[in-house]
Amino acid sequence: MDHDSRIRPARPDDLPRLVELIHEHVAYERAAPRPAGLADRLGPRLFAEGARLWVLLAETPDGTVAGYAACSEEFAFWDASPYLHMDCLYLAQEARGHGLGAALMTAVADLARERGLDHVEWQTPDWNEGAIRFYDRLGAGGRAKRRYAWPV
Template sequence: MSDRDGGDGRAAVRRARAEDLGRIVELVAEHAEYEKAAPPTPDLAPRLAILLFGEGARGDELPGRPGPGGELPRLRCFVAELPDGSLAGYATCAPELSTWDGVAYLHMDCLYLTSTARGHGLGPLLIDAVRAEARALGLTEIQWQTPAWNEGAIRFYDRLGATSKEKRRYTLPVDPA
């Protein structure tokens, strides 16, 4: 997908594969801790497997491509892979709709790099992968949010030329039917 010379080899950003799932779950837990949020649910791995690879995915399908039933997975995930093969970050995204604009856009739900991977050019590579996904889906905009206290992320997004809107995000639990 894309790569960058890390000095001692090439770091790359690529689509997540089924064998990456365990490390992605670890990165999600690190991300939640970094954002001072509750830890992920204990059954995150099987939930993500369905969202990333589709219902009934065997793990040998190409992620982001139609699964056994012909459906595209709801969630797309890109991983930052270091020259040694370890994963140092991820970005996830999914198509969403804007009522006000009357168009679909790509919502980037998460972008996270481990503290040691920041500042080495992997963030822009992850953003490039998300941009390419939006382009492939025929979408003309990416939207996301970051905590107001995350000044490093805000500086990064500002350098990309992104604009921000002040809003608060709410969640409301729904009781099972």
């Protein structure tokens, strides 16, 4: 990691930059644009007392928020145990290759341990070869499944 880069929890004043990064991430993953008002919907859930949603931010030495990892606690029914689900990990293009991704993953693992959780799960698109190589280098194991979304 670059000298003086750091990982820290998101604060309410980070919300505008976090939303910018989310929109970049959505475009990068070739997903449909999100409806207006994302900050208004996300802020109260992220910063509410007792929220079980955590966002860790990667900050460059100059203080620029360059990436994030968003996590929540989930429950593995087959194992009858909770785990940390990392819903998103994203670094702005210019921040990649400087160790921030590894630092974010270390912070995510630390968050899981702090919460008394024994593992982290996440997904990445099957076309994202760079992310797959990165996760493989960390020693993570992939699981073949297809994710569905069902509007109700």
